[in-house]
Structure formats: C-alpha cells, structure tokens
Amino acid sequence: MSMLNFLFTVIRRDVLLATRRRGDWLTAQFFFVMVVSMFPLGVGPEPGMLRTIGPGVVWVAALLATLLSLGRLFADDYRDGTLEQMLLSPYPNTLLALGKAIAHWIINGIPLLVIAPVLGIQFNLPAEALWILVLSLAIGTPILSLLGSIGAALTLGLRGGGVLITLLILPLYVPALIFGAGAVEGVLSGTGSEAHLSLLGAFLMMSLLLSPWVSAMALKVSVE
Amino acid sequence: MNLYYYAAPSTFYPLAGKLIPWFAALALILATLGLYISFFVAPTDFQQGEGYRIIFIHVPAAWMSMFIYVIMAFWSAIGLAWNTRLSFIMARALAPTGAMFTFVALWTGAFWGKPMWGAWWVWDARLTSELILFFLYVGYMALQAAIDDPLRADRAGSLLNLVGVINVPIIYFSVKWWNTLHQGSSVSLTRAPSMAHIMLWGMLIMALAAWMYTIAVALVRARSLVLERERQTDWARAQLEGQP
Numbered sequence: 001m002s003m004l005n006f007l008f009t010v011i012r013r014d015v016l017l018a019t020r021r022r023g024d025w026l027t028a029q030f031f032f033v034m035v036v037s038m039f040p041l042g043v044g045p046e047p048g049m050l051r052t053i054g055p056g057v058v059w060v061a062a063l064l065a066t067l068l069s070l071g072r073l074f075a076d077d078y079r080d081g082t083l084e085q086m087l088l089s090p091y092p093n094t095l096l097a098l099g100k101a102i103a104h105w106i107i108n109g110i111p112l113l114v115i116a117p118v119l120g121i122q123f124n125l126p127a128e129a130l131w132i133l134v135l136s137l138a139i140g141t142p143i144l145s146l147l148g149s150i151g152a153a154l155t156l157g158l159r160g161g162g163v164l165i166t167l168l169i170l171p172l173y174v175p176a177l178i179f180g181a182g183a184v185e186g187v188l189s190g191t192g193s194e195a196h197l198s199l200l201g202a203f204l205m206m207s208l209l210l211s212p213w214v215s216a217m218a219l220k221v222s223v224e
Numbered sequence: 225m226n227l228y229y230y231a232a233p234s235t236f237y238p239l240a241g242k243l244i245p246w247f248a249a250l251a252l253i254l255a256t257l258g259l260y261i262s263f264f265v266a267p268t269d270f271q272q273g274e275g276y277r278i279i280f281i282h283v284p285a286a287w288m289s290m291f292i293y294v295i296m297a298f299w300s301a302i303g304l305a306w307n308t309r310l311s312f313i314m315a316r317a318l319a320p321t322g323a324m325f326t327f328v329a330l331w332t333g334a335f336w337g338k339p340m341w342g343a344w345w346v347w348d349a350r351l352t353s354e355l356i357l358f359f360l361y362v363g364y365m366a367l368q369a370a371i372d373d374p375l376r377a378d379r380a381g382s383l384l385n386l387v388g389v390i391n392v393p394i395i396y397f398s399v400k401w402w403n404t405l406h407q408g409s410s411v412s413l414t415r416a417p418s419m420a421h422i423m424l425w426g427m428l429i430m431a432l433a434a435w436m437y438t439i440a441v442a443l444v445r446a447r448s449l450v451l452e453r454e455r456q457t458d459w460a461r462a463q464l465e466g467q468p
Contacts, residue, residue, distance in 0.1 A: 147387075150383070150384075150387060154367060154380045154383065154384060155370070158370045158371060159370065161370075164366055164370055167362060167363040168363040168367060168384060170359070171356050171359040171360050171363060171391075171395070172387065172388070174395050174398060175391070175394050175395055175398040178398040178399065178401075178402040182401075182402060199401075203394065206394075210387075210390070214383055214387055217383060218383050221379040221380050221383065222380065224376070
C-alpha cells in the first residue's frame with residue numbers, strides 16, 4: 001500500500017464510520033445552529049445590530065461546534081485499541097494524524113459550510129457577504145480540525161477531556177477567528193476581504209505543515 | 225567543571241538549595257531599592273501625575289510574562305530533544321510564576337487604564353494578546369494537572385508549550401491588525417514621552433528584581449518536584465529523613 005493509499009484508507013474509514021452513526025454526527029451540526037440562534041434572542045432582533053455581529057457569531061459558533069466534535073476524533077479508536085494498532089503500522093504516524101484531521105473536516109467542517117449561509121440570512125447579511133462567509137469558513141474550518149487534532153491527541157483518555165480541550169485549543173484558534181470573521185466584516189464595511197483571506201490561507205498552510213506532525217507526537221505520548 | 229553534572233536530579237537538588245537564598249536575597253534587595261526609587265526618587269510625571277508609578281510594577285510584570293513563556297518553551301524543546309527530566313521540571317516550575325506575572329500585568333494595567341484612559345479595559349492589541357497569553361498559561365497548567373503520569377504530563381505539556389510559542393507572534397499580529405481595523409487609533413500605548421533617566425533606572429531595577437524572584441521561586445518549585453518524583457531513590461529518602 002502506498003503512502004497516499006494509506007492516507008485515503010484512513011480518511012475513508014472515518015467517513016464511513018460517521019455515516020453509519022448519523023446521530024453522533026448530527027449533534028455538532030445542530031449545536032452550531034442552536035448556538036447561533038440564541039444570539040438574536042439575547043441581543044435583540046434589530047437588523048443593523050444583527051448584521052454587525054453576524055459574522056463573528058457564526059464564526060465563534062463554528063469554533064465551539066468543532067471543539068465539541070473533537071473529543072471523539074481519537075477517543076473511540078483509543079478505547080477499543082484500534083489506535084494503538086494504527087500507530088504500530090509501518091506507515092508514518094504523521095499521515096495517520098493528517099488523515100484523521102481531514103476526515104474530521106469532511107465530517108464536521110463541510111456541513112458547517114452548507115449551514116452557514118442559511119444562518120447568515122437570519123442575521124441579515126447581504127449576498128456578497130454570505131459568499132465570503134462560506135469562503136472564509138472553507139479556508140478556516142480545516143485549520144480548526146488540524147489544530148484541534150493536537151488538542152484531541154494531548155487530552156486522549158483524560159478525565160474531563162472535553163472541557164480541557166477547550167482550554168488548550170481555543171486560544172490557538174484566535175488568529176483563525178480574527179481573519180475569518182474579519183474577511184466578512186471587510187465586505188460589510190467596504191474595505192475588502194482579500195487581505196484577511198490571504199492571511200487565513202497562510203495560517204492554513206502553516207497548520208497543514210506543523211499540526212499533523214505535532215499531533216502524531218502527541219498521540220505517541222498519550223498512547224505509550 | 226562539567227555543567228551536565230548538575231543536570232542529574234541528585235546533584236541539582238543540593239545546588240538549587242544553596243542558590244535559592246542568594247537569589248531570594250538579591251530579589252529582596254533589588255525590589256527594595258527599585259520601590260524606593262519608584263516612590264521617592266522618581267519625579268512626578270507632568271502629564272500623568274502620580275498614577276504613572278504603576279508602570280514600575282506593570283512593565284516588569286509584562287516583560288516577565290512574555291520571557292517566562294519563551295524560557296518554558298526553551299526547556300520544553302531541550303526536554304523533548306534530549307529527554308532530560310530536569311528540563312521538563314524547570315518548564316513546569318516556571319509556569320505558575322509566568323501566569324502570576326501575566327495576571328499582575330493585566331490587573332495593574334486595568335488600574336493604570338482607569339485614571340489615564342477612563343476605562344478599566346479596552347480591546348487594545350497588547351491587552352488582548354496579554355489576555356490570550358494568560359489563557360495559554362492556564363491551558364498548560366490545566367493539562368499538567370489533568371495527567372497523573374508525570375512522564376506523559378511532561379511531554380504533553382511541552383508539546384502544547386511549543387505549539388503555543390509558535391502561535392504567540394501570530395496571535396499578537398492578528399490581534400494588532402484586528403484592532404487597527406476595528407476602532408482606529410483611539411488609544412495608543414506607544415506614545416512614550418521621553419522618560420526621565422531615573423524612571424528608566426527604577427523600571428530596570430524592578431525588572432531585575434522580578435528576574436531574581438522568578439529564579440528563586442522556580443528553583444524552590446523545581447526542588448519539590450524533584451523530591452516528589454525521586455522519592456523512591458536512596459538520595460531522596462536520605463534527604464527526606466534528614467529533615468525534622
């Protein structure tokens with residue numbers, strides 16, 4: 001089996017497992033929708049205000065929904081011993097970590113992209129801002145999955161891992177949040193979104209380069 | 225004299241014990257001198273009045289908060305590369321002091337901000353990134369506290385620490401750009417009026433005192449961590465029984 005084949009096998013397996021357990025998978029998506037829907041109830045339905053806070057609210061909810069689903073990234077495989085066997089395989093662990101993160105993005109990130117425009121309409125965002133919102137999430141959610149995989153690997157099997165992962169990873173998400181929500185904000189205020197999207201892209205490249213490597217090391221530390 | 229000689233816990237423990245009083249004494253002397261200069265020698269600022277004297281605590285604390293995180297990352301990297309137990313212990317021993325200085329910097333910053341800007345808190349780039357730095361310290365300590373196995377706690381904490389230290393500059397710049405885009409330049413921390421020499425001296429002496437304090441406290445903490453981890457060894461037992 002070639003390296004690429006191994007990567008695809010890891011991704012395919014996780015996606016297949018998720019499609020067989022739709023209940024688990026949908027929880028995070030509904031969480032995303034509900035958190036966003038709470039904000040107008042909290043701050044009031046004034047359209048101008050909603051348009052101002054909209055991009056930020058959708059982005060923060062995306063961070064939280066990602067964190068919620070991250071707890072399961074390695075936990076199920078860890079519990080039944082599969083993860084240990086996978087780490088013992090002759091393929092680099094970095095590829096395993098990368099494949100897991102990509103699968104997490106396919107399962108949890110892509111649905112957010114589909115739901116986000118609907119939520120954006122609720123927040124009175126104009127069409128061009130909706131488009132940039134989806135684009136910023138398309139670049140940004142892989143970052144969330146990649147960085148999050150580090151946190152998931154570090155907290156593997158710990159008591160209170162769910163809350164702990166939030167403490168570890170949320171500060172690291174700050175640049176993604178700023179650039180992502182900033183891009184949409186740029187469209188709304190007329191300053192443009194290219195700069196934010198480019199920076200978000202750069203952050204994605206860096207996460208892609210470093211995260212799988214670090215989370216592979218973290219997995220080894222946690223499983224040993 | 226081989227420096228690596230002191231990398232072993234059994235030789236580090238007595239050395240640290242001998243060094244702690246010196247660093248503690250230096251910290252005390254320097255802090256006394258620094259506080260004397262800052263309260264009695266340094267002149268009143270013609271713009272900010274007496275309130276500016278907060279910077280004698282605030283600036284050294286802010287410096288230390290950043291230095292300590294980088295030093296922790298240094299020890300983490302060495303620990304991961306050469307698998308030296310003492311490096312992990314040093315990183316771990318420094319964390320609470322770093323978090324304390326970050327908190328002090330934020331707190332004194334709020335006290336300074338109220339009379340100068342009329343607000344306890346503004347979402348200025350420096351304040352915001354300092355707050356996130358505080359979160360990074362909290363995350364590191366929470367992770368350490370959640371893992372019972374010291375071997376795993378050391379490595380996991382070090383990895384998190386290194387990821388954090390790569391992220392700190394990115395966070396700083398992202399917050400800076402975010403800030404300038406959002407609210408323009410309503411408040412600027414950087415307009416430093418040329419400072420009187422004596423003020424600068426007071427600040428530097430206070431910073432030095434903070435360094436000495438940090439070293440002393442980190443060594444005390446490292447010593448107890450060493451003793452806790454080496455409790456099954458003969459030398460540690462001898463140490464423990466030797467004490468009343």
